[in-house]
Amino acid sequence: MNTTRPLQYSRRSRWIFWTSVLLLCAWVLLPIYLLVVNTLSSPEAVTQFPKRFVPEMDLTSLEFFASFSGITKAMVNSILVASVTMVLSILIGAPAGYALSRFDFRGKETFRVLILMTRAFPLPLLALPLAVMFIRSGLDDSIFGLALVHTMLAMPFAILITFSLFSGIPIELEEAAWTLGCSRFQAFRKVVLPLILPGIAASAIFAFVISWNEVFAAAVLTIEHRTLPAFLLQSLDVSPMHLKFAGGFVLVLPALIFIFMVRKYLFAMWGIANR
Helix, strand or coil: CCCHHHHHHHHHHHHHHHHHHHHHHHHHHHHHHHHHHHHCCCHHHCCCCCCCCCCCCCCHHHHHHHCCCCHHHHHHHHHHHHHHHHHHHHHHHHHHHHHHHHCCCCCHHHHHHHHHHCCCCCHHHHHHHHHHHHHHHCCCCCHHHHHHHHHHHHHHHHHHHHHHHHHCCCHHHHHHHHHCCCCHHHHHHHHHHHHHHHHHHHHHHHHHHHHHHCCHHHHHHCCCCCCHHHHHHHHCCCCCHHHHHHHHHHHHHHHHHHHHHCHHHHHHHCCCCCC
């Protein structure tokens, strides 16, 4: 029996796999690395090539960026909007995901398709109707009004993630709790909720990051209460290159820290052991 060809296929498959992994890591990590290097380098070194492998740890760009008037207020607004978006997405998305996984009703599959279709419409297309509606209802230029728009953007992810997690939990666990005297809510709180926490954390991550990075709705619907991305778009569009890198670094860093803090819930969600 000739085992040379299967061995060659196995080596080729491993080579393709590891090459793909390295290319994917480079695609994701190289922009972040360049952002960090340029942010922590002197303003003169930003336009120099080749780049230093290790940044100079020069904080001039960050210090100048932090001295901008309105930066602190914009960052606080971003945190408030992202927090409200995260809470609303979980409070609405988790019950919707539970209902989709546990109940059969007419139009269930159509409802799931409609959830996905909400992401098919580009936000600029909805900007004018949203602005008119928000002005008439008094929600324009407010933290809660912008959080509602961001909740709409994050809702499909929250519903579909929690739906998949609820579907993976056997209903027999809830039925056993019912036979022991628990109500449906008690069975959910004591049995299902501890198992679904990784999915809740993942939904919260997506909602927070979507809200933190969203710029178009924030720029259209706010004036006095602009979030950090909208403020940067307004203030730094004609700024020097090193200040643009500093602004991008400030935008990326909180999202990375937030994901790092809840990484164990992400690992548990996909069944990966956290070591």
